[in-house]
Amino acid sequence: MEDLISYLLQFGHLNQQQIDLIKAKASERNLPKGSYFSEAGKIAKHIGFVTEGVLMICYYNNKGEEIVHHFVDENHFVVDLESFNHGIPSMIYIQAVTDCKLITLSQENFQELSKTIIDWDKIISKVTIKTLLDKVNVVQPKLNTDAKTRYLDFLKNSPNLANRVPLVYIASYLGITATSLSRIRKNIRQFQKGK
Incomplete structure (x- = not known):
């Protein structure tokens, strides 16, 4: 749990009461190698923070071939953001490449933190921007x-x-x-x- 709190504190201030609330709303989850965190065709109901292991974000192309879009390792969030935020079926799979440990927040608990913690949305916005910039810096050289x-x-x-x-x-x-x-x-x- 401390890994998640330390990560969030890089993006904004949280007082002890807010930290305790996040810890109360989050839960730890083990995901064995080969298991799915979320699947295409289903609505993403949880956001995860990786404390141990590697997951891959993948999809199937029109030939039915599995394409790996990118990997997510320790100290990063993992979620199909569009599915999670808008309640629409996911287009991607998120699968454990190794045995993984995650801290997860359900959509309901995530929304509750958004309503309760004043700077929650600002912190999550900064996390999202950093994640997108990191992804662009990795994808652009491949082009x-x-x-x-x-x-x-x-x-x-x-x-x-x-x-x-x-x-x-x-x-x-x-x-x-x-x-x-x-x-x-x-x-x-x-x-x-x-x-």
Whole structure:
């Protein structure tokens, strides 16, 4: 619970009474590897804060292929915001890549915090903006680069994910096949040995 409070305090002030209310409304949840936090076609009813583990946000394209959009690890919120805020069926899946521990807030409790804590909406707005900017900074370099550069950027920007996420998911995220990624990794290792 302290991880969540520390994170929120980076974005605004909360007094002890407000902190106690957040703790009372939040609950801890274990999500085993392979389990879904939320599913496409269903309305997102919870927002999660990751305290341990990695989740992936994915969807199926029109060919029925699973596409990894991005990963979420420790000290980040995870939710389909559009589904959560507007009560519409989700277009994405949020799945645990590793065993995960989350602190969750139901939509009802989240709304209650919004009504009770004066600066709650300001804090959440700042969190949302930071999350979107982080995502843009990760996605933008992928747009006009070759596969090797995308992989090297991934290693640079997300070094803590490289050894925790199966190659097949990293390949999907990078928009290449697992075979291509294996070849790129092999070439990089050979290049590093030859230095």
